[in-house]
Amino acid sequence: MSRYDLEYRPFSLSLVEPLETASGTIDSRDGFLVRVTRADDGAVGYGEATPLPGWTESLADCEAALERAQAAFDSEEDDVLEAVDEAVAARYGVSLALADLEASSESTPLYRYYSPDALVARVPVNATVGDGSTEDTVAAARDAVERGFGCCKLKVGRRSVDADVERMRRVREAVGPEIELRADANGAWNYEEALEAVEAFDDLEVSLVEQPLPAGALEGHADLRGRGVGIGLDEGLLEHGVDAICEAQAADAVVLKPMALGGLDIAQQVATWVDQLGVTPLVTTTIDGVVARAGAVHLAASLPDPPACGLATGDLLAEDLGRDPVLFENGAAVVPQAKGLGVEGVWAE
Numbered sequence: 001m002s003r004y005d006l007e008y009r010p011f012s013l014s015l016v017e018p019l020e021t022a023s024g025t026i027d028s029r030d031g032f033l034v035r036v037t038r039a040d041d042g043a044v045g046y047g048e049a050t051p052l053p054g055w056t057e058s059l060a061d062c063e064a065a066l067e068r069a070q071a072a073f074d075s076e077e078d079d080v081l082e083a084v085d086e087a088v089a090a091r092y093g094v095s096l097a098l099a100d101l102e103a104s105s106e107s108t109p110l111y112r113y114y115s116p117d118a119l120v121a122r123v124p125v126n127a128t129v130g131d132g133s134t135e136d137t138v139a140a141a142r143d144a145v146e147r148g149f150g151c152c153k154l155k156v157g158r159r160s161v162d163a164d165v166e167r168m169r170r171v172r173e174a175v176g177p178e179i180e181l182r183a184d185a186n187g188a189w190n191y192e193e194a195l196e197a198v199e200a201f202d203d204l205e206v207s208l209v210e211q212p213l214p215a216g217a218l219e220g221h222a223d224l225r226g227r228g229v230g231i232g233l234d235e236g237l238l239e240h241g242v243d244a245i246c247e248a249q250a251a252d253a254v255v256l257k258p259m260a261l262g263g264l265d266i267a268q269q270v271a272t273w274v275d276q277l278g279v280t281p282l283v284t285t286t287i288d289g290v291v292a293r294a295g296a297v298h299l300a301a302s303l304p305d306p307p308a309c310g311l312a313t314g315d316l317l318a319e320d321l322g323r324d325p326v327l328f329e330n331g332a333a334v335v336p337q338a339k340g341l342g343v344e345g346v347w348a349e
């Protein structure tokens with residue numbers, strides 16, 4: 001008999017409304033819920049593999065990788081994660097299920113499994129505002145601030161820089177000077193446009209712009225730094241890796257998406273590494289179900305003094321895999337202190 005058993009089930013979750021971004025519209029999230037069971041005592045752990053085109057392997061490649069992982073468990077291979085290899089979403093799903101199982105067995109919340117000395121009650125989060133009309137953007141930002149958020153990230157880049165600056169100006173007027181504002185262009189601009197945006201955003205006290213230039217650009221991002229607005233690399237991290245970014249001094253912050261990096265263990269290592277090189281790690285979801293989101297919250301909680309993270313994306317979904325163990329209040333995620341991920345009831349028969 002094998003020591004572990006791996007099962008996975010497909011799901012499809014629609015968004016409340018499509019999330020518009022400069023690199024495309026997200027209207028539903030399809031993936032696989034993963035469960036690993038330990039044969040000797042029946043202990044279980046949950047994971048989630050929710051691929052996103054452009055960021056991870058395809059849904060079909062994800063399923064094929066999960067199938068290989070299942071076979072690797074069945075034949076009791078030493079390193080089952082070798083079977084998921086380059087399939088980052090599948091690797092997140094399988095490694096998360098194993099980590100949830102281990103942490104649960106040790107009665108340790110998952111973040112303390114990665115950072116045993118940490119005791120963290122909450123992590124600050126940003127609201128995620130899609131690249132909609134000025135009216136919709138202002139309404140969404142206002143609503144987020146009323147719900148207690150202290151940081152809003154606006155998706156930008158689908159219209160002219162002038163139009164985005166105007167959107168940002170109207171949001172700044174609506175929310176007042178105390179709220180942190182960020183932008184995420186998902187690689188939409190050329191250097192001239194990005195420079196214009198950064199200079200105007202500096203006047204509006206915008207703290208950070210994610211990926212103003214395409215993923216390939218390193219020198220351009222380096223040249224955009226030091227103008228009052230932090231530069232964050234997201235797609236650029238996946239393209240270049242930590243060392244090239246740090247060598248080029250191309251970023252003030254890098255965005256860590258466990259789904260796109262292949263798991264919490266890898267994201268933890270990247271975070272620790274960039275932090276030592278003076279670059280701020282910032283954790284976000286890829287608009288995932290509750291299992292993958294809870295994993296990302298535990299990752300953020302395992303890091304020292306994280307900035308506001310893109311973890312408050314559950315409300316963007318019209319349906320979910322189960323009850324969310326993470327409460328959001330006063331602009332922060334309340335970190336689950338139960339054993340493991342803290343997710344329950346997602347595998348109802």
Ligand SMILES: O=C(O)CCC(=O)c1ccccc1C(=O)O
Nearest residue numbers: 127128153234284285286287310
């Ligand atoms: O960071 C956030 O606020 C939420 C996550 C987010 O924006 C995102 C979600 C899916 C795919 C890409 C991105 C992104 O950060 O570019």
Ligand SMILES: [Mg+2]
Nearest residue numbers: 184210234255
């Ligand atoms: Mg981004």
